[in-house]
Amino acid sequence: MSEAAALKRTPLFDTHHAHKARMVNFGGWEMPVQYRGIIEEHQEVRNAVGIFDVSHMGEIVVRGPEALQLVNFVTTNNAAKLQSGQAHYSGLLYETGCFVDDILVHKVSETEYFLCVNASNQDKDFAHITSHNRFDCEVENAGPRYAQIAVQGPLSPKVVNRVTKDDISLLRYYWFTETEAAGFPARVAHTGYTGEDGFELYVAPKHAGPLWQALLAAGAGSGIAPCGLGARNTLRLEAGMALYGHEIDASITPLEAGLAWIVKFDKGDFVGRAALEAQRSAGVKRRLTGFEMTERGIGRDGYEVRIDGEAAGWVTSGGPSPTLNKNIGLCYLPAAAAESGRPIEIVIRDRPVAAVTVPTPFYKRPK
Amino acid sequence: MSTYPDNYRYTKEHEWVSVEGDTATVGITFHAQKELGDIVYVDLPKPGLKLSPGDTFGSVESVKAVSDIYSPVGGEIVGANPALADAPDTLNSDPHGEAWLVKIRLASPGEVDLLMSAEEYQAYIGS
Numbered sequence: 101m102s103e104a105a106a107l108k109r110t111p112l113f114d115t116h117h118a119h120k121a122r123m124v125n126f127g128g129w130e131m132p133v134q135y136r137g138i139i140e141e142h143q144e145v146r147n148a149v150g151i152f153d154v155s156h157m158g159e160i161v162v163r164g165p166e167a168l169q170l171v172n173f174v175t176t177n178n179a180a181k182l183q184s185g186q187a188h189y190s191g192l193l194y195e196t197g198c199f200v201d202d203i204l205v206h207k208v209s210e211t212e213y214f215l216c217v218n219a220s221n222q223d224k225d226f227a228h229i230t231s232h233n234r235f236d237c238e239v240e241n242a243g244p245r246y247a248q249i250a251v252q253g254p255l256s257p258k259v260v261n262r263v264t265k266d267d268i269s270l271l272r273y274y275w276f277t278e279t280e281a282a283g284f285p286a287r288v289a290h291t292g293y294t295g296e297d298g299f300e301l302y303v304a305p306k307h308a309g310p311l312w313q314a315l316l317a318a319g320a321g322s323g324i325a326p327c328g329l330g331a332r333n334t335l336r337l338e339a340g341m342a343l344y345g346h347e348i349d350a351s352i353t354p355l356e357a358g359l360a361w362i363v364k365f366d367k368g369d370f371v372g373r374a375a376l377e378a379q380r381s382a383g384v385k386r387r388l389t390g391f392e393m394t395e396r397g398i399g400r401d402g403y404e405v406r407i408d409g410e411a412a413g414w415v416t417s418g419g420p421s422p423t424l425n426k427n428i429g430l431c432y433l434p435a436a437a438a439e440s441g442r443p444i445e446i447v448i449r450d451r452p453v454a455a456v457t458v459p460t461p462f463y464k465r466p467k
Numbered sequence: 468m469s470t471y472p473d474n475y476r477y478t479k480e481h482e483w484v485s486v487e488g489d490t491a492t493v494g495i496t497f498h499a500q501k502e503l504g505d506i507v508y509v510d511l512p513k514p515g516l517k518l519s520p521g522d523t524f525g526s527v528e529s530v531k532a533v534s535d536i537y538s539p540v541g542g543e544i545v546g547a548n549p550a551l552a553d554a555p556d557t558l559n560s561d562p563h564g565e566a567w568l569v570k571i572r573l574a575s576p577g578e579v580d581l582l583m584s585a586e587e588y589q590a591y592i593g594s
Contacts, residue, residue: 139505
């Protein structure tokens with residue numbers, strides 16, 4: 101119990117207990133991994149709508165006359181292209197070109213950017229960004245000021261619109277708006293981590309409980325149900341989205357991780373640029389690749405991947421796909437071997453089991 | 468809540484054992500499947516495998532994790548449940564019945580008496 105006592109809790113902790121959630125330690129936070137069952141929760145998000153407490157996620161605010169210059173210097177995507185109210189996915193890199201973290205950058209105004217970062221990386225990211233701040237702006241570690249609730253699934257626009265003051269049905273994907281949700285000031289972003297349509301709502305921690313209840317009430321007719329981090333993981337894996345600590349970390353570059361699209365070499369200097377340019381001209385040696393098992397078995401995080409009987413790479417994430425009813429995963433392979441359709445073997449408890457490389461995402465939502 | 472049959476024996480690793488003659492049927496308990504969550508894969512041995520008590524003979528995988536299964540008794544595998552390959556979720560719906568894992572011909576049938584009774588097991592898991 102003493103270990104549990106040291107874990108951080110979100111403002112919705114008591115709510116999770118009332119929902120009979122199973123709680124786990126996730127990056128130092130005591131978080132719900134499931135309520136009714138991961139597969140059931142996964143399918144609710146794919147077919148209707150689910151609600152997630154993601155208040156463990158970190159927030160960092162950069163504000164001041166040169167906020168854009170700092171954001172663009174520490175991230176890989178081009179924040180100068182964002183309009184106020186628009187967001188994008190980006191990378192924070194070391195000089196080595198490898199990941200500090202993957203983040204969402206929201207442009208609030210010409211002088212304010214709001215970054216959503218991974219929970220376990222919040223302090224590291226803050227220190228990293230601050231260490232590069234030679235610009236006329238300040239950096240705030242704003243995690244304690246925010247709770248975050250994700251509403252995801254094809255029915256999410258209908259549910260969220262019932263609680264927001266402004267009509268969010270016209271909000272384009274990867275745009276956000278400052279409005280009220282259940283009567284509380286809220287930043288409502290048309291973003292998500294499930295491969296499904298969805299929204300992420302940022303509110304003050306004291307408003308998280310009432311907002312959660314209001315969303316449950318608004319979604320009652322749509323079959324809304326609380327979903328845990330277990331389903332969040334199977335959903336993001338089907339969508340081929342990276343998870344820090346698995347697909348990306350301090351030894352992996354965006355070019356290796358299939359994230360060249362968030363690296364904008366034409367925007368000017370940024371931390372990690374030189375290393376990425378060198379890697380690009382030398383040729384990327386390994387690439388993240390999707391696979392599915394062709395024999396019985398589940399390839400999981402850390403398992404060895406073999407080609408022609410030789411060790412060739414490792415699995416970064418793997419598990420059952422409830423939507424596709426297959427066992428899928430992501431792995432690193434030598435770039436020359438990373439095209440789809442290649443037979444590989446995943447070593448499961450000392451036994452090589454057949455799999456084949458496939459394109460990602462595994463699942464793409466119907467338009 | 469599920470009932471724990473009085474004629475089964477139970478282990479601290481959350482397996483159950485039912486003995487008929489010199490053959491034990493082994494499965495995982497209701498409590499075990501509940502802790503694991505949705506079970507999506509079961510790996511079981513072929514007949515002929517000889518086991519000592521405590522040996523690993525297979526694994527049960529949920530969406531998130533792999534759990535080894537330990538033999539509660541010594542003996543030889545004489546059968547594995549063929550239905551679980553295509554329907555591993557039976558372990559969630561009927562862990563004490565239809566979803567038995569293996570049958571073991573006991574090396575020493577008296578060994579089973581050392582395991583917990585239904586009452587002792589329920590006290591052990593605090594239900």
